[in-house]
Amino acid sequence: MRLTGPGIWGEPADRTLAVxxxxxAVELGVDLIDTADSYGPNVSEEILAxxxxxxxxxxxxxTKVGLVRPGxxxxxxxxxxxxxxxxxxxxxxxxxxxxxxxxxxxxxxPQVPAAESYGVLAELQTEGKVAALGLSNVTVADxxxxxxxxxxxxxxNRYNLTDGSSEDVLDHCTQNGIGFIxxxxxxxxxxxAPGGPVHEAATRLGATPGQVALAxxxxxxxxxxxIPGTGSIAHLEENLAAAELELDDATYAEITSAR
Numbered sequence: 001m002r003l004t005g006p007g008i009w010g011e012p013a014d015r016t017l018a019v020x021x022x023x024x025a026v027e028l029g030v031d032l033i034d035t036a037d038s039y040g041p042n043v044s045e046e047i048l049a050x051x052x053x054x055x056x057x058x059x060x061x062x063t064k065v066g067l068v069r070p071g072x073x074x075x076x077x078x079x080x081x082x083x084x085x086x087x088x089x090x091x092x093x094x095x096x097x098x099x100x101x102x103x104x105x106x107x108x109x110p111q112v113p114a115a116e117s118y119g120v121l122a123e124l125q126t127e128g129k130v131a132a133l134g135l136s137n138v139t140v141a142d143x144x145x146x147x148x149x150x151x152x153x154x155x156x157n158r159y160n161l162t163d164g165s166s167e168d169v170l171d172h173c174t175q176n177g178i179g180f181i182x183x184x185x186x187x188x189x190x191x192x193a194p195g196g197p198v199h200e201a202a203t204r205l206g207a208t209p210g211q212v213a214l215a216x217x218x219x220x221x222x223x224x225x226x227i228p229g230t231g232s233i234a235h236l237e238e239n240l241a242a243a244e245l246e247l248d249d250a251t252y253a254e255i256t257s258a259r
Contacts, residue, residue, distance in 0.1 A: 007072025022051035036064035062102035079109030081120035214242035
């Protein structure tokens with residue numbers, strides 16, 4: 001998402017740097033990269049293909065369809081089956097692949113019956129154009145309804161130390177073996193302010209507040225697949241270092257109770 005221009009719109013200021021960031025992520029062991037047709041639009045998928053194709057064995061590129069972009073910072077759902085199919089076909093072309101590793105419905109369209117959107121995704125999987133299917137910005141009821149059409153592999157909802165509105169969705173995913181992809185994972189709000197539990201933990205552990213926020217997520221559930229976005233190699237490396245940071249029981253409990 002952050003490999004594009006301001007407002008997640010257009011080309012980044014430095015496309016060469018964006019390519020380097022993607023390549024460095026894979027060098028450091030990242031094996032899941034999340035994108036969407038609406039990032040740019042198109043720009044993110046095209047940069048990832050330029051940077052990483054042919055893809056290393058085990059590397060999975062997840063993309064999303066279902067949002068259109070009339071302009072910078074504007075996102076509108078479109079879930080018509082013919083549109084979702086068109087965008088999936090275009091994603092195959094932009095990512096230079098014959099099968100999408102993971103295709104996620106970016107958002108349900110209130111103007112389109114969910115069954116119609118789910119149905120075309122299931123068709124794409126049956127046709128071999130998609131390996132796995134996921135959802136984004138959904139409820140437990142949405143997941144259960146989608147499950148009548150296809151196996152839900154992942155769910156991508158906003159979730160972090162300051163936003164627990166998807167707590168029930170995370171628990172459902174954990175209990176049912178569904179990968180949970182929290183977007184905006186680093187947000188910690190006042191918890192990261194001086195004197196706050198995230199700030200105190202970061203100081204004690206020699207880490208950054210963002211790293212503590214990611215470490216908390218990773219401990220919260222084995223289903224957790226955080227996707228911190230960045231357009232900076234230094235920030236990328238900082239984020240990935242959070243995977244080596246372990247919160248002790250007391251620190252984890254203190255941060256959890258302060259949410």
